[in-house]
């Protein structure tokens with residue numbers, strides 16, 4: 001019996017994927033570029049000793065073919081590699097589901113980048129069923145910028161702010177008090193039902209508080225309404241085998257609550273890490289602790305805040321010894337990402353990148369894992385780790401790391 005802990009660093013890409021050009025992402029490299037921006041602004045290199053020891057810098061330099069500016073580049077004492085994505089999109093569910101053994105090989109529905117961008121019949125039906133007087137937005141937008149532009153009008157009119165991006169998403173922002181959180185969730189559920197036939201991956205509730213465009217701020221009550229993964233993931237396999245699948249943060253929402261046996265939420269990077277550490281004390285054998293570290297993406301990647309991203313990464317690095325110290329002999333620690341979000345790229349969208357595949361266990365062979373052909377190699381490795389039936393996709397690497 002064994003356990004596994006996945007720390008999903010949301011958006012920590014490590015170099016443009018071979019198909020990046022098709023996504024307009026030639027030259028993207030989230031990690032290398034945030035390190036560069038940090039050293040330019042601060043006049044000194046960021047120190048990531050623990051991530052470096054786990055092979056993050058080695059993986060980035062191998063995948064992205066760019067030098068990473070770090071204070072010390074320590075020889076890895078873990079298994080490290082990098083993976084490219086088979087799925088057709090560079091969105092969160094695609095990256096996650098592929099990592100759990102189910103790549104998204106169909107095309108999601110997307111809204112056109114026009115103004116307005118949503119079909120009128122859909123909006124009419126949404127307003128009728130939700131009993132709302134209309135919508136604001138109806139365009140591609142950054143979720144924080146659109147609050148500054150339309151938040152006050154929303155409070156005056158009661159019309160929710162609806163927007164999208166290059167991802168397959170329909171996002172609804174509304175004020176927690178003036179519109180009401182429950183009402184926002186209801187509108188999202190109605191939208192979810194209407195958007196299934198358009199194959200839209202997620203409807204996302206984006207509640208916010210504040211009194212004017214000067215102080216609007218999004219709250220932790222975000223909720224994602226995802227379609228179901230197209231087939232059972234390794235999470236379902238483990239849960240069906242009597243294992244515990246413990247979601248920390250957004251994981252349960254991303255997997256549409258499939259194959260999850262326990263859920264914990266916590267606000268912000270350090271609280272998510274602290275919750276992970278706490279859960280490690282009690283999680284039984286045959287359990288997966290799966291944590292999504294969303295701040296990297298939401299607070300820094302999409303906001304194109306490279307220095308903030310770097311500082312958050314240093315906080316993550318500093319927390320790692322506590323997690324590593326709690327690992328038992330048969331525990332597997334995996335660190336990876338679901339896509340890139342290069343904070344130095346144009347626009348505010350994700351970037352199509354390689355992701356790190358870092359694996360550590362107290363009793364192991366330290367070995368380079370090389371270029372992995374799919375994120376699904378992680379799911380297959382988990383299937384091996386927990387003695388489950390093999391997943392359809394992915395090459396597992398348990399034999400390479402197990403001493």
Ligand SMILES: O=P(O)(O)O[C@H]1O[C@H](CO)[C@@H](O)[C@H]1O
Pocket residue numbers: 092141142143144164165166167168169171204298302348
């Ligand atoms: O700008 P915000 O609202 O953070 O939106 C981002 O969050 C969405 C879901 O991850 C992405 O599609 C991206 O557009």
Ligand SMILES: [Mn+2]
Pocket residue numbers: 010011091092297338339
């Ligand atoms: Mn993500």
Ligand SMILES: [Mn+2]
Pocket residue numbers: 092297298302341350
């Ligand atoms: Mn994102």
